[in-house]
Amino acid sequence: MWRYFDFRITLIILVVLVIVGCSEKAQVLVPQSKSSSFSDKLERDSLTAAMPYTSIRFDLPENAYVSLKIYNSRRRQVANLIDNEYFGQPGYYQVGFNASNLGSGTYYYHLVAGRTIRDREVSDIMYQSMKKMLLVK
DSSP states (O other), rough: OOHHOOOOOOOOHHHHHHTTTTSSSSSEEEOOOOOOOOEEEOSEEEEEESOOEEEEEEEEEOEEEEEEEEETTOEEEEEEEEEEEEEOOOEEEEEEEEESOOOOEEEEEEEEEEEEEEEEEEEEEEEEEEEEEEEEE
């Protein structure tokens, strides 16, 4: 019973964070990372017209500059969720993404974490990942 209750509360909090617009700023979910490696995952891999919001979570084992961008299938950038921001503490972060202004199709999110910024881009890259998500309207 408690597990079911805890899951529902967590899900409600997650949905509220995404709808309120946490895409403006990444939120720290867990202050200290337990892992020693970078990781990221898409909270929902498909977006629908009824719920065009999703969350992208990533784990930073150390301080880093982060860039998180969304691209369409033609490799054009359609959103810039994190623009070379410095994350000064290790931890598990979450960024919301509202896809209500995009058409149906395949989109990709590209996460880059690095030690420095050069020419307005993350450099000295520690981690880089690109993953696919599907928007169905």
